[in-house]
Amino acid sequence: MCGIAGVFTSRQSTQIDSQILVNMAAIQHHRGPDNYGYCNPTGLGVGMSHSRLSIIDLNEERGRQPFWLEGTIIYAHNGEFYDFQRIRAELTAQGCSFSSKSDSEIVPLLYKKYGIDKTLEQLRGEFAFSLYDEQEDALYLVRDRFGVKPLYWSNTGDEIVFGSEVKVVLAHPKVKAEIDTQGLFHQLIQVMVPGTTAFTGISQVEPGHLLKITRSNGQFKIETRKYWDMDFPELDMRVQHSDDFYISGVRKHLLEAVQLRLNADVPVGCYLSGGIDSCSILGLASAASQEPIKAFTIAFDNADYDETPIATEMAESVGAEQEILELNAELLYDNFERTIWHTERTIYNTLAVAKLMMSQQVRHVNYKVVLTGEGSDELFAGYPAFRKDMFLHGMDGMDAEQAKSWQQALEANNKLFQGAMLPKDEYSSSDINDKVGFTPSCLQPWLGCAGVAKQLIHQTRRDEVAQYEPGQAIAEKLDHNYLAGRHPLDKAQYVWIKTMLEGQILTWGGDRVDMANSMEARPAFLDHKLAEFATLIPPEMRIKGAREKHVLREAVKGVIPETLYNREKFAFMAPPAHTDEKKWLKLKSLLEKFASPVSLEAAQLIDPGFLEILIQRQESDVTSDAEKVQNDALLNHVLGIMILHHLFVAQDVSQLARDKANHLGWRV
Known part of the structure; x- marks a missing residue:
């Protein structure tokens, strides 16, 4: 994991200032403290820089980026590619030569041989990269399928400026920071419009997308293209298999994803809460490893929110070495400002602060890499909002009284999270209804804040959002082709993945607070091979009666404690x-x-x-x-x-x- 940065000018004759590139690498030193490099050849009008966190191939000189294949390609990469050894071997057998042992180097050689589309098909992992093709005079900005790794960009008119964080883009003197009014509004209501930020003129490359930027006569042509999406089969195209097919398939794909993510030239640990997700990862990692796994647990000083006892039970059951970080109110708010510097967006709960402090503890004991449980709820319908949507929209034959009973039980069991994970009042967006068929419960708590949020906006800006409908803006970014004909649970999961997963969980709950302390998190559940299999699982195998993540529970039954196997989902968040x-x-x-x-x-x-x-x-x-x-x-x-x-x-x-x-x- 690293940080990338770069500038692409509107004319090849413009030379990129070397010190600006170095400054852009320096301000993200936390992402890559082990090494840095830059490349800005004369006469190309492009430059890239890189700050490196050494995890694969620890040799400082051999793994230095950007890679420059003179006369053809300049390339910089942030993230990890798994199964890269097989790809290296195949390319070597075809006559390609490598200058390092780094996983990063497979991309420019794949690109030269196959082009961008076939290259992306072969990549497995969490990544964001920039690649300049001199022969095409084109810059590619590419982000992984779920958006685990960030990538921001801005068009000044004369330059495309890009980097792994907003502050990297703002390190260029021509990019000025200004809070965007619609961005401000979305910060207040938590849920973002995909591809946007809080800052005027600064955008994100969306997950599963690439930008291809070419130039002609001092003008940029910017083409945005989707290369992957979470594709649930249409209802009339579903093929039914036995329960064991789905259970054994989840087990097989998850174990493979965990094994691939244990590959590193440094020790690998696991984050461990009291939930089935992180416990499953630790259980499988412990089974696959020759050595005891180190497990890192956050303990809160409020028993209603603390999951330490179950986490400890899990750690002891697999012989893991558990490291517990105890956090209180003073510590969380004392580190709030530092957290916002890294998240570059607002946070609704101090869980982000807790995660930042945990990554700090991980580095304190000399670990750089942990496996995490993010993505499980998205694949297997773990959140209470999904159960609510399943009961209200996806249970054929359920009458109104039964639905009401289900809803009352759900809300009673998740009372702590009503107003955040579940709406306190029903909210309906006509624009989202038109696109999805209903307003998913995961969006309702935040869209329901719109009226209060508008009153919170300063009167000098309030008129700018007086007629603005956040539901409409979000609906416009949802792809109808991946919603039409799908089961209501599929739709609810798809909307969450497009909004809350990337904009919240993988941002202020993931990369940004992990990399704040130069620590790489590897979310095994977001392996795209596992995700593609998960789309095939029938809704009633994901939520069986009142039991969420049924198929996952059965798949990992042998590696988690019985207490956890039978426990209802408990959202992991800090005490409000x-x-x-x-x-x-x-x-x-x-x-x-x-x-x-x-x-x-x-x-x-x-x-x-x-x-x-x-x-x-x-x-x-x-x-x-x-x-x-x-x-x-x-x-x-x-x-x-x-x-x-x-x-x-x-x-x-x-x-x-x-x-x-x-x-x-x-x-x-």
């Missing part, structure tokens, strides 16, 4: 601020620091009067628990927005990048 007086006072003190009336008027992003009303509601005894969960999220988002402004708008990020390069001694 309103549940803890110390935490609430910490949140208020941060709001006083970053969102004081003077700061709010200077930034003109958040309305001071309505923010005060929201704080008063949160302290009122008549406010319901579900409303407090939702208000807690909104207040965290307000704090995040003001910290974003403080860190990225009020400061000159390009100057910060120059200062960082000077501090590191990275001078050209």
Whole structure:
């Protein structure tokens, strides 16, 4: 795992400033502290830089990027390719030669031999890369299938500037930081429009997509192309197999995904909560490894949210060496600002802070790589919102009374998460209904905040979103071809994968807080071979009666404790601020620091009067628990927005990048 950066100018004759490329690498030094490199040949109008975290091929010189195949290709890569040894061997047998043992080097050689489309078909893993083809005079920006690895870009008119983080793009002096009004609105309601950011003019390459950028007469032609998507079969195309076919298939594909991700030239550990996902990964990894696996667990100081006892039971059952990080309110909010610097978007819950502190602990004990459980809920319908949609829209023959009974039981068992993982009030978007057939429950808590969010926006900007419908913007980004004719559960999972998985779980719950401490996370469940098999599993095998992730439970029954095998899904999140007086006072003190009336008027992003009303509601005894969960999220988002402004708008990020390069001694 590393960080990439680059500039592609509108004319080949324009020389890229070497120091700017180095500055862009320096500001993401946390992503790759082991080495750096840059490449900007004369007469090409393109340059790339790279900060390296050494995991495969630890030789500093041999693995240095960008790779430059003179006269043909310049290439920089962030991420991991699995099964790369087989591809290397096949290419070597066909006469290709390699300069390193790095997995990264397979791409330029595959590209030269097969072109971009066939190259992407062969890649397995988590990745984002840039590739310039001199013969085509084209720049490719490519992101992995689920968006595990980030990739941002901006068009200044004269340059395409890109990098692994927003701050890398802002390190270029021609890219100025400004909070976008629609982006601000979406920060407040948590759910983002795919491909967007909080910043004006800065976009993301969407998961499973590539950008091909060519130039002619000083103008850019930008082509966006999808190369992969989560393709559930249409209902009339489904083929029914035996239960054992699906159970053994999940077991086979998951074990293969875990085994591939244990491959590294450094030790590999596992994140471990009390959920079936991380426990399954640890169980399979322990079975496949010759040595005990180190397991890393977060412990919260609130018994309602702490999963340490079950995690410890799992660790002991497989002989893992467990490392427990105990976190309290003070630690979480003391590290809130640092977390926003890395997430570059707001967070609704301090779980992001907890994950950042855990990655710090992982590096403290000299580990660089962990396997994680992200993606299991997406593939096997683990979230309570999926069960709600299944009961309401996908249970043929269920009458209204039965559906109501199911819903009441679901909400009673997930009371802690109502207002976040489940809506406190039903919300319907006509635009999403038209595209999907219903408004998935996973979006309802956040779209339902739209009215409050608009009141929170500063009056100087409020008119810009007065008629704006977030549901419409999200619906426009959903591909009808992957929704039409599908089962309601398939649709709900697809919408979550396109929105909350990439925009939340893999961003502020994944790469950004992991790489903040130079640590690589490998989510085995998001192996695309496993995901493609998971699309074939009938909905009633994913959710069987009231039991979520049924097929996964059966597939890993032999490697997890019986307690966990029978346990209902429990969403992993930190205790909200309103549940803890110390935490609430910490949140208020941060709001006083970053969102004081003077700061709010200077930034003109958040309305001071309505923010005060929201704080008063949160302290009122008549406010319901579900409303407090939702208000807690909104207040965290307000704090995040003001910290974003403080860190990225009020400061000159390009100057910060120059200062960082000077501090590191990275001078050209």
